[in-house]
Amino acid sequence: MGTSPRSLLFGADFFGTQFPDGLTVPFMACYYSNGRTVTCGLWQLQAYIFPYYNYANGYDAIYSIAGIEKIAMVIALLISASVIFGKAVCGWICPFGLYMDILTRTRKTFRFRHSHISDKSNTKIAQLRYVALTSALIISVILSSYAIFGTELITGTTPAGPTGQSGYSGALNEPFCLICPMRPLCIIVECSVGLMKFSCITDIASESPLWISSFYISSLNLIILIIITILALIHRRIFCRICPVGGLISLFSTFTPFKQIVLTKLKKNEQKCTKCGICKRVCPTQATDVYEKKGGDVTESKCILCARCVETCPYKGALSIKFAEKTVIESRNWLE
Numbered sequence: 153m154g155t156s157p158r159s160l161l162f163g164a165d166f167f168g169t170q171f172p173d174g175l176t177v178p179f180m181a182c183y184y185s186n187g188r189t190v191t192c193g194l195w196q197l198q199a200y201i202f203p204y205y206n207y208a209n210g211y212d213a214i215y216s217i218a219g220i221e222k223i224a225m226v227i228a229l230l231i232s233a234s235v236i237f238g239k240a241v242c243g244w245i246c247p248f249g250l251y252m253d254i255l256t257r258t259r260k261t262f263r264f265r266h267s268h269i270s271d272k273s274n275t276k277i278a279q280l281r282y283v284a285l286t287s288a289l290i291i292s293v294i295l296s297s298y299a300i301f302g303t304e305l306i307t308g309t310t311p312a313g314p315t316g317q318s319g320y321s322g323a324l325n326e327p328f329c330l331i332c333p334m335r336p337l338c339i340i341v342e343c344s345v346g347l348m349k350f351s352c353i354t355d356i357a358s359e360s361p362l363w364i365s366s367f368y369i370s371s372l373n374l375i376i377l378i379i380i381t382i383l384a385l386i387h388r389r390i391f392c393r394i395c396p397v398g399g400l401i402s403l404f405s406t407f408t409p410f411k412q413i414v415l416t417k418l419k420k421n422e423q424k425c426t427k428c429g430i431c432k433r434v435c436p437t438q439a440t441d442v443y444e445k446k447g448g449d450v451t452e453s454k455c456i457l458c459a460r461c462v463e464t465c466p467y468k469g470a471l472s473i474k475f476a477e478k479t480v481i482e483s484r485n486w487l488e
């Protein structure tokens with residue numbers, strides 16, 4: 153039988169009590185898995201807004217620095233990683249991106265065609281990332297308001313704590329994690345390979361609402377994972393289009409002022425492009441700037457720098473991925 157997450161805190165081993173949850177990374181290294189040296193930046197932001205270091209709520213991590221300093225460190229690490237790699241972390245490193253690609257491969261094996269979302273709807277869907285991100289952070293502040301401001305912004309939203317106040321069990325902390333499809337996937341995989349006990353899934357927390365079936369997986373997590381799995385068999389990389397962590401990286405890599413200094417970019421040579429449209433058709437997130445923008449930096453917030461367009465563009469040098477202005481990969485003349 154494997155060990156439970158609480159018995160392993162690699163972060164505390166490596167970084168001490170300054171960062172027992174490990175360093176933040178701009179892709180989903182889920183907090184809820186077994187041990188960790190790195191943790192999803194969104195989990196850390198939500199968790200550190202709630203200053204539970206004041207509440208001995210059964211957490212065996214003892215933080216030695218205040219929430220605001222930890223939030224500053226998380227944001228600094230997120231900005232650094234986003235400026236260096238941009239959204240290449242979504243295209244190449246994120247394990248949930250790999251899961252999306254496996255589902256695309258499965259669909260292709262059965263020779264089903266993917267379904268195309270109209271560009272207008274795709275742009276609207278992409279805005280859900282920022283809605284999810286903002287909502288998660290606002291809810292975190294509301295749930296933490298008693299601890300932060302000494303008064304509740306909304307009555308009855310304070311979790312129970314050892315300082316005497318009554319309240320609910322605290323199960324709503326980290327609100328996005330309750331619906332994140334990566335959380336059950338990580339835990340199911342780790343239970344399957346023996347790194348976690350199955351009881352982490354099956355133990356029903358008696359004081360929690362029914363939809364929080366156990367501490368590690370809520371029924372909402374599972375329902376959303378099933379919905380995303382079905383949608384990903386129809387639309388390529390569907391979760392990458394709405395992922396709030398991807399939205400966070402986009403904020404720090406594709407929007408001004410970061411856009412000017414980001415090191416990893418998709419570039420287009422206007423003179424070599426014949427407007428054949430292949431790049432637009434093959435893009436798994438249906439990014440449009442690669443086709444529609446005339447030339448130069450065509451990295452946009454939907455682009456995950458997967459290089460599929462560069463691989464399939466049939467004109468040498470029309471598209472390239474650059475790191476610090478050095479070409480990493482460029483399109484080839486494969487028609488000849």
Ligand code: SF4
Nearest residue numbers: 425426428429431465
């Ligand atoms: S595939 Fe290449 S040549 Fe065709 S439209 Fe895109 S950038 Fe231009």
Ligand code: SF4
Nearest residue numbers: 435455456458459461
């Ligand atoms: S624009 Fe190109 S690099 Fe960006 S996501 Fe689409 S196919 Fe990948």
